[in-house]
Amino acid sequence: MQPRLPDTRSLNRETQSLGPVEVEVHRIAVGGVWEIALTRVPPSPPVAGVSSHATPVLLVHGNFSNRGFWISPRGIGLAPFLSGRGYDVWIVELRGHGLSPKGPDFPGITAEDHIQGDLSAAVRYICDRTGKPIFLSGHSAGGIFVASYASASCLQPDRFLGIALFGAQLAGGERFLRMPPLAFLSEALLKVLGRVPARLLGLGPEAEPAGEMLEFIRWKKRGGRWEDSRGFSYRDGLKAVETPVLAVAGAADRNDSPAGCRELLDDFGSRDKRFVLLARGEGFSKDYDHIGMIVSKEAALEVWPLLADWMDERRSP
Numbered sequence: 001m002q003p004r005l006p007d008t009r010s011l012n013r014e015t016q017s018l019g020p021v022e023v024e025v026h027r028i029a030v031g032g033v034w035e036i037a038l039t040r041v042p043p044s045p046p047v048a049g050v051s052s053h054a055t056p057v058l059l060v061h062g063n064f065s066n067r068g069f070w071i072s073p074r075g076i077g078l079a080p081f082l083s084g085r086g087y088d089v090w091i092v093e094l095r096g097h098g099l100s101p102k103g104p105d106f107p108g109i110t111a112e113d114h115i116q117g118d119l120s121a122a123v124r125y126i127c128d129r130t131g132k133p134i135f136l137s138g139h140s141a142g143g144i145f146v147a148s149y150a151s152a153s154c155l156q157p158d159r160f161l162g163i164a165l166f167g168a169q170l171a172g173g174e175r176f177l178r179m180p181p182l183a184f185l186s187e188a189l190l191k192v193l194g195r196v197p198a199r200l201l202g203l204g205p206e207a208e209p210a211g212e213m214l215e216f217i218r219w220k221k222r223g224g225r226w227e228d229s230r231g232f233s234y235r236d237g238l239k240a241v242e243t244p245v246l247a248v249a250g251a252a253d254r255n256d257s258p259a260g261c262r263e264l265l266d267d268f269g270s271r272d273k274r275f276v277l278l279a280r281g282e283g284f285s286k287d288y289d290h291i292g293m294i295v296s297k298e299a300a301l302e303v304w305p306l307l308a309d310w311m312d313e314r315r316s317p
Helices: 078-084 110-129 141-153 180-192 208-221 234-240 258-269 296-315
Strands: 008-018 021-030 034-041 058-059 090-091 135-137 158-164 244-248 273-278
Touching: 008 244, 021 110, 034 110, 058 078, 058 110, 058 141, 078 090, 078 208, 090 110, 110 141, 110 208, 135 141, 135 180, 141 158, 158 258, 158 273, 158 296, 180 208, 234 258, 244 258, 244 296, 258 273, 273 296
Parallel strands: 058 090, 058 135, 135 158, 158 244, 244 273
Antiparallel strands: 008 021, 021 034, 034 090
16 A cells, blocks of 8 residues: 655755754645654764764654654754764654644544655655665654555665664553443543643654544544554554564563563564564663653663664664
């Protein structure tokens, strides 16, 4: 299955300073209606032992989040770390998040819009601009979006080098959604509110649109199917994905269980699949939780290099 290709064009580009890090913000139009922001962290000047190969990497945030998950206002995070390892790092802010405007139709934004609109546009823009194959990486719901995009687009091996998923799964979590009355109540409440007020609930800096959250409920509730509006099964589509996949799970993750992350990895058809459990018993300094697997001092020492090393082994010369 091929996704509906969005009409993608550049609107403008500006330079910003996040602490000591200079970044570029590219604003692109998607389908002539929506605007999304791509923050580029160019590869840092070469340092001893690190080659500046400038392979592009696209980072995708999860729900209730934005680019701050990958690079803080002080210029700290996984994105500048990968830049220092010679990667050309791009961060997409999905429509309605961060620098990507919400607009009056925000409540109606769907996961399918993110997958087949925003991600497709971001990948197309980066590949057209750099002319190089790309790595895709997502955390939590961002990982589900990446997996869904991979399933729907049948990634060409010559354009995609690998997929890295962190705390991404659909099999577990939100047990209340397995109870039909509570799932129905959640759907009704979302339709009334039009969004999930993340700040008010202490979930993160960004609200989530009702349309997207209703899709997640349909995917996760009892008898739910992970498919798009046309009935295409993302899970079935993963069998045709041969791109290398890295799946990372936190032993102390109460949001997305290691078992669910492993199950998602197993759905991929790739022969090159690696599962990493971030646990003391596996040689790590602690049992990592959902956020700490990316945003923590320990992750900077143990998890960030793990991802960079995995990509180094699979990038083109």
